[in-house]
Amino acid sequence: MKNIETTVGIDKLAFFVPHYYVDMTDLAIARNVDPAKFHIGIGQDQMAVNPITQDIITFATSAADQILSPEDKKAVDMVIVATESSVDESKASAVVVHGLLGIQPFARSVEMKEACYAATAGLSLAHDFVALHPDRKVLVIATDIAKYGLKSGGEPTQGGGAVAMLISSHPAILALNADNVALTQDIYDFWRPTGQAYPSVDGKFSNSVYIDAFSQVWDEYCRRNDAHFADFSAIAFHTPYTKMGKKALLPKLETEPEAVQKHLMAQFESGIVYNRRVGNLYTGSLYLSLISLLENSEQLSAGDKIGLFSYGSGTVAEFFTATLVPGFEKHLRKTEHEALLNSRVKLSIEAYESMFEEKIDFNHNTKFADDAAYSIEEIKDNHRIYRQK
Ligand code: HMG
Numbered sequence: 001m002k003n004i005e006t007t008v009g010i011d012k013l014a015f016f017v018p019h020y021y022v023d024m025t026d027l028a029i030a031r032n033v034d035p036a037k038f039h040i041g042i043g044q045d046q047m048a049v050n051p052i053t054q055d056i057i058t059f060a061t062s063a064a065d066q067i068l069s070p071e072d073k074k075a076v077d078m079v080i081v082a083t084e085s086s087v088d089e090s091k092a093s094a095v096v097v098h099g100l101l102g103i104q105p106f107a108r109s110v111e112m113k114e115a116c117y118a119a120t121a122g123l124s125l126a127h128d129f130v131a132l133h134p135d136r137k138v139l140v141i142a143t144d145i146a147k148y149g150l151k152s153g154g155e156p157t158q159g160g161g162a163v164a165m166l167i168s169s170h171p172a173i174l175a176l177n178a179d180n181v182a183l184t185q186d187i188y189d190f191w192r193p194t195g196q197a198y199p200s201v202d203g204k205f206s207n208s209v210y211i212d213a214f215s216q217v218w219d220e221y222c223r224r225n226d227a228h229f230a231d232f233s234a235i236a237f238h239t240p241y242t243k244m245g246k247k248a249l250l251p252k253l254e255t256e257p258e259a260v261q262k263h264l265m266a267q268f269e270s271g272i273v274y275n276r277r278v279g280n281l282y283t284g285s286l287y288l289s290l291i292s293l294l295e296n297s298e299q300l301s302a303g304d305k306i307g308l309f310s311y312g313s314g315t316v317a318e319f320f321t322a323t324l325v326p327g328f329e330k331h332l333r334k335t336e337h338e339a340l341l342n343s344r345v346k347l348s349i350e351a352y353e354s355m356f357e358e359k360i361d362f363n364h365n366t367k368f369a370d371d372a373a374y375s376i377e378e379i380k381d382n383h384r385i386y387r388q389k
Contacts, residue, residue, distance in 0.1 A: 009171035012067035017161035043242030053370035059162035082118035117312025134169035144282035159279020163287035190313035213317035233304035234267035270297035
């Protein structure tokens with residue numbers, strides 16, 4: 001396999017999920033479905049639910065706050081927020097995130113969109129910027145709320161949360177190997193016209209487009225790089241629900257030696273531990289899976305190559321790779337991440353449904369109370385005012 005490695009990569013990495021969840025057994029019973037369909041057929045055990053006082057901006061700042069030191073805030077020249085749950089058609093959420101986090105003022109802040117894919121474009125942009133300016137850093141945040149509607153076909157694949165990644169020229173966790181293969185296809189598998197509250201989705205079709213997109217970018221990656229599954233220590237997938245990546249990987253592994261199949265499937269399981277407990281994060285799903293893999297696999301060492309499959313409906317798909325840096329394990333946040341997941345409050349189905357239906361009314365000035373580190377404190381003059389505890 002060709003080696004195209006740069007030193008630029010992910011220096012710090014953290015996720016945030018809202019403080020509430022639904023147990024998938026409870027949801028299955030309420031929807032008159034066999035719980036095994038959700039736990040095994042879909043592969044989800046819990047689903048994140050957000051209160052009205054939390055949005056993509058509070059998710060983003062709560063994730064980034066965990067990793068940024070005062071020195072980082074002085075070194076960040078660009079804040080990229082990837083989302084498909086935008087709270088404004090004009091002003092970028094990244095501008096608000098930049099302000100709340102106290103990033104130095106002479107920075108660029110933008111929001112990027114292409115369904116669940118955009119954070120991957122953000123990472124590439126960050127990589128190239130830091131390669132040109134090795135003393136500077138870029139903050140990339142993937143943040144979303146996945147909502148399909150109560151009792152909808154997509155309901156068991158909802159979720160929400162954010163992943164923050166700090167990109168630097170001397171990364172402590174992963175070097176990004178600038179070997180990305182992207183694929184754009186104009187397809188309507190999942191879309192949300194402006195003003196529509198929930199996405200339109202052709203669920204079964206979206207599964208097959210995802211599977212086919214993985215096959216295409218993987219084959220092209222192998223052709224360009226003379227690569228093989230055996231070159232990879234693990235492959236992390238965009239994870240709208242945890243069965244999805246498996247459905248794309250298994251057919252491609254069929255002709256591989258048994259040892260390669262077993263190893264990659266065991267690593268796949270490590271990569272979905274957290275996702276099983278959160279559901280879809282849209283832009284953040286691939287990166288939550290990456291964190292899950294790094295923090296739960298016992299079969300990773302420095303120098304190992306990890307493949308990443310990014311997919312956004314509409315569609316753009318991308319396969320790229322990263323290499324683990326010596327000492328990477330010392331920079332993970334397993335204890336904090338597990339504590340965050342374990343401290344969440346389980347909602348009854350009635351409480352979930354009423355939280356789901358709550359909406360912000362921008363025509364009335366309103367005050368809210370939420371004890372989280374970041375929350376919406378007030379709606380005033382048609383905009384959101386945030387509170388930082
Ligand atoms: P559905 O109709 O509820 O479920 O749709 P199903 O009938 O297809 O069953 C799902 C699986 O459960 C099947 O397994 C069944 O056999 C199994 P599979 O054939 O897939 O391997 N099953 C059971 N297993 C054990 N015990 C049982 C049992 N019963 C059935 N008793 C669907 C499921 C995912 C389509 C739906 O929830 C949906 O539309 N979700 C949203 C769309 C989605 O997530 N698509 C994924 C690909 S597109 C993507 O990833 C992009 C996205 O993230 C958006 C973006 O880019 O912005 C979504």
